[in-house]
Amino acid sequence: MFEGTAMKKDKGEAGKARTVLEDSPSHLLHRVLQIALDIYNAEAGENALTQRQYALLQALDGAPEGLTQTELVHATGIDRSTLADLVARMLSKKLLARERSTTDARANQVRLAPAGKTALDDMQPRVLAADEKILSLLSAPKRESFVKLLRKLAQARADELAGATGADVARKKKVKTEKPKTEKDDKPEKKKKGHKKEDKFARKLRKLPMPQLSEGVVPEAGAKEP
Numbered sequence: 001m002f003e004g005t006a007m008k009k010d011k012g013e014a015g016k017a018r019t020v021l022e023d024s025p026s027h028l029l030h031r032v033l034q035i036a037l038d039i040y041n042a043e044a045g046e047n048a049l050t051q052r053q054y055a056l057l058q059a060l061d062g063a064p065e066g067l068t069q070t071e072l073v074h075a076t077g078i079d080r081s082t083l084a085d086l087v088a089r090m091l092s093k094k095l096l097a098r099e100r101s102t103t104d105a106r107a108n109q110v111r112l113a114p115a116g117k118t119a120l121d122d123m124q125p126r127v128l129a130a131d132e133k134i135l136s137l138l139s140a141p142k143r144e145s146f147v148k149l150l151r152k153l154a155q156a157r158a159d160e161l162a163g164a165t166g167a168d169v170a171r172k173k174k175v176k177t178e179k180p181k182t183e184k185d186d187k188p189e190k191k192k193k194g195h196k197k198e199d200k201f202a203r204k205l206r207k208l209p210m211p212q213l214s215e216g217v218v219p220e221a222g223a224k225e226p
Contacts, residue, residue: 043133052078064111069110
């Protein structure tokens with residue numbers, strides 16, 4: 001797909017040659033992300049929730065009893081270290097509340113605080129306006145398919161990461177459950193076939209008539225053996 005030259009040989013709709021960057025998904029997604037953030041910030045205004053803060057509050061709005069940080073990672077797509085820092089700052093602003101999980105003593109449940117609910121409700125119309133403005137850059141028939149493709153791309157990556165994590169967990173469990181090999185577990189070695197042949201040959205020799213052994217006296221020539 002990509003070439004080492006600065007320009008692509010094939011031409012786009014306008015008849016102009018496309019650059020390598022114009023065919024790069026990573027570059028184009030980065031540019032689209034920047035456009036989306038610029039529009040979001042313009043619609044949200046100063047001192048408003050960031051896009052990640054809004055996503056976190058939105059995820060918790062549907063979970064009155066709260067979610068663990070692991071569940072929030074899956075719900076928002078925010079990486080674990082960034083999420084931990086984000087939760088800490090939002091706790092200090094009283095937007096979130098945290099308490100021990102009733103089902104897992106090792107985990108904390110994060111839930112929406114009253115101030116967080118107020119901030120979320122205030123941001124809803126602004127975020128909807130930003131989304132509408134972003135989609136307005138496309139023709140009406142392409143908007144739904146554009147969102148669908150973004151959703152499929154995000155889900156495919158999430159499934160890929162979940163599969164990799166599941167494989168690692170399975171390998172760790174296998175290592176823990178494998179029983180260390182001991183001397184008792186060792187199977188007795190099988191006798192070599194050569195030994196069996198020698199034993200069989202020895203048994204045949206015992207059945208054959210053996211000649212009478214001399215006492216070391218060699219008979220003279222012409223003399224008859226007694």
